[in-house]
Amino acid sequence: MQFREVISAPLWLIAFVYFLFLSLVLAIWAALGDMPALIILIALTAALFVMYQKTKLVIELDESELRVGPAHIEKKYCGLATTLDESALKLVRGRDADPAAYLGIRFWQATGVKMLVNDSRDRTPYWLITSKRGHELTALLNK
Numbered sequence: 284m285q286f287r288e289v290i291s292a293p294l295w296l297i298a299f300v301y302f303l304f305l306s307l308v309l310a311i312w313a314a315l316g317d318m319p320a321l322i323i324l325i326a327l328t329a330a331l332f333v334m335y336q337k338t339k340l341v342i343e344l345d346e347s348e349l350r351v352g353p354a355h356i357e358k359k360y361c362g363l364a365t366t367l368d369e370s371a372l373k374l375v376r377g378r379d380a381d382p383a384a385y386l387g388i389r390f391w392q393a394t395g396v397k398m399l400v401n402d403s404r405d406r407t408p409y410w411l412i413t414s415k416r417g418h419e420l421t422a423l424l425n426k
Contacts, residue, residue: 286344286423288416292335293391301331340389342414344423349398351387351412362399362409364424366417369393375411387412396420 304327312320343350347358367375372395376388385407388395392413399409414420 284343284345286342286416286420288342288414288420290340290342290389290392290413290415292338292389296391297331297335300334301328304328304331338389340387340413342387342412342420344420349410349424351385351410354385354387354410356400356410360400360402360405361424362401364396364398364421366421367395367397372411372413380411381408384408385410389413396424398424 305324308320308324308327311323340352341350344358349356349358349361372393375397376386383406388411392415394415394417395411395413396417397409397411400407412420
């Protein structure tokens with residue numbers, strides 16, 4: 284494994300979602316009482332843990348393949364990669380976005396990598412990947 288990164292939801296986001304869940308539990312408690320509120324609290328707390336696990340983005344690069352979330356591409360089809368700062372990433376995933384591009388992004392991560400795809404059979408022009416270690420990933424992809 285040449286590169287591995289896991290991007291998880293930040294604590295502030297998890298806390299905000301849990302606050303919203305607790306607001307719902309409070310409303311259920313006021314309307315229905317203790318037992319339904321306790322059941323909903325337990326269910327929503329479990330749902331929060333599941334959501335935290337499901338929103339993780341795993342980026343892996345080895346000698347033969349790049350994997351970003353559920354997608355993978357052979358390294359021989361990886362074209363030029365460029366590191367994107369916050370303003371460049373905002374443009375590429377917004378105004379300048381190509382609908383055919385693969386987006387391995389998480390909104391809470393402000394930097395990333397744009398990698399062109401060199402495969403005439405693939406209509407995907409590029410992959411947009413959010414990464415905290417974009418410079419390292421770019422260097423490995425361009426090697």
